[in-house]
Amino acid sequence: MDITFKNVTYIYQRNTPFAHKAIEDLSFHIPSGSFVAIIGHTGSGKSTLIQHLNGMVIPSEGEVTVGDFHLTQGKKPESMKELRSKVGVVFQYPEHQLFEETVGKDIAFGPENFGVPEDEIKRRIQEIIPAVGLPEELLERSPFDLSGGQMRRVAIAGVLAVKPDVLVLDEPTAGLDPRGQKDIMDMFYNLHKEQGLTTVLVTHSMEDAVKYADHVIIMNKGTKYMEGKPEEVFIQKDALNKVQLDVPEMVQFLNLFEAKFGKPIPFERQSIKEIAQSIQGIVKGAAPHE
Numbered sequence: 385m386d387i388t389f390k391n392v393t394y395i396y397q398r399n400t401p402f403a404h405k406a407i408e409d410l411s412f413h414i415p416s417g418s419f420v421a422i423i424g425h426t427g428s429g430k431s432t433l434i435q436h437l438n439g440m441v442i443p444s445e446g447e448v449t450v451g452d453f454h455l456t457q458g459k460k461p462e463s464m465k466e467l468r469s470k471v472g473v474v475f476q477y478p479e480h481q482l483f484e485e486t487v488g489k490d491i492a493f494g495p496e497n498f499g500v501p502e503d504e505i506k507r508r509i510q511e512i513i514p515a516v517g518l519p520e521e522l523l524e525r526s527p528f529d530l531s532g533g534q535m536r537r538v539a540i541a542g543v544l545a546v547k548p549d550v551l552v553l554d555e556p557t558a559g560l561d562p563r564g565q566k567d568i569m570d571m572f573y574n575l576h577k578e579q580g581l582t583t584v585l586v587t588h589s590m591e592d593a594v595k596y597a598d599h600v601i602i603m604n605k606g607t608k609y610m611e612g613k614p615e616e617v618f619i620q621k622d623a624l625n626k627v628q629l630d631v632p633e634m635v636q637f638l639n640l641f642e643a644k645f646g647k648p649i650p651f652e653r654q655s656i657k658e659i660a661q662s663i664q665g666i667v668k669g670a671a672p673h674e
C-alpha cells in the first residue's frame with residue numbers, strides 16, 4: 385500500500401498549556417512494496433510518525449494517506465478496524481504484550497479480533513510458525529516458558545497472522561544479542577520480499593538501514609532532515625554529524641581508505657566481499673610489473 389504524508393503536523397495535548405509539537409509540516413511518499421528506514425536522534429518524532437500509519441494518532445494538521453484510507457482532523461477513515469488489519473505494528477519489546485496461556489492462542493488473538501474464521505486462523509498459524517523460525521511443538525506451550533528471542537517471534541507471528549499489507553517495525557531488534565538481531569532482521573527482509581509487504585522500519589542502526597532499506601528518511605526535531613536512497617544519504621557525513629548521527633561503518637572505512645591511499649571507492653551498498661575485490665583490484669593495479 386502506498387503511504388503519503390502531506391504537510392503533517394502533530395501536537396500532543398493540543399489546546400492545553402502542555403501542548404508539544406512532535407512533528408511539523410512533514411511530507412513524504414512511500415511507494416507500495418518499499419522497505420523504508422526512519423532514522424533520527426532520540427525525540428526526533430519517529431514513534432509519533434509511525435503512530436499515524438494505523439490511526440493511533442490523527443494528524444493535527446495535514447493529511448496521511450495509507451492505501452485508500454485518509455486521515456485528517458475531523459475525517460477519520462470509516463473503518464479504523466479495517467485500517468488496523470492492513471497495517472501491522474511490531475512495537476518495541478512486543479513480547480511484553482503476550483498474555484495468553486499458550487503460544488497458539490496468543491498468535492490467534494489478533495486474527496480472532498478481526499473476525500477471521502477459525503479454520504483460516506489455523507491455516508495461517510501453520511504457515512507463519514516456520515516463517516518466523518519457531519518449531520511447531522511450541523504452539524501448546526506457555527509463551528512465558530520460552531526464551532526472550534522466541535517470545536519476540538511469537539509476538540511477531542501474532543502481528544503477521546492478521547496478514548497486514550504494511551508492516552511497521554519500531555526498533556524490532558532492541559535488546560537482542562548481535563546474532564539474534566541479524567536473524568530477526570533477515571526474517572523481516574524475507575517476509576517483506578515473499579509477501580510483497582510495504583515495510584517501515586524505525587531504527588538507530590545505520591548498518592540495518594544500509595543492508596535492508598531501499599529508502600531512508602532522516603528525522604530531526606520533528607521535521608524531515610534528509611531523504612533518499614541509502615547510498616545517497618549515508619555518504620553525507622557532515623550533514624549526518626550535525627544531527628548526532630554517523631555514517632555506516634562501511635562508509636567510514638571507505639573514507640579512511642581514500643584518505644590513506646588516495647584511491648576512492650564509491651559507496652554502492654557493496655558487500656564486504658565486493659569491497660575486498662575492489663581493493664584487490666587497486667592493489668594489483670598499483671603493483672610494479674615484473
Ligand SMILES: Nc1ncnc2c1ncn2[C@@H]1O[C@H](COP(=O)(O)OP(=O)(O)OP(=O)(O)O)[C@@H](O)[C@H]1O
Binds near residue numbers: 397
Ligand atoms: N505522549 C506524549 N505527550 C507529550 N509529548 C510527547 C508524547 N510522546 C512523545 N512526546 C514528545 O514528542 C517528541 C517526539 O517524540 P517521539 O517519541 O515521536 O520521538 P522518537 O524519535 O521516537 O524518540 P525515541 O528514539 O527516543 O523513541 C519528543 O519531544 C517527545 O518528548
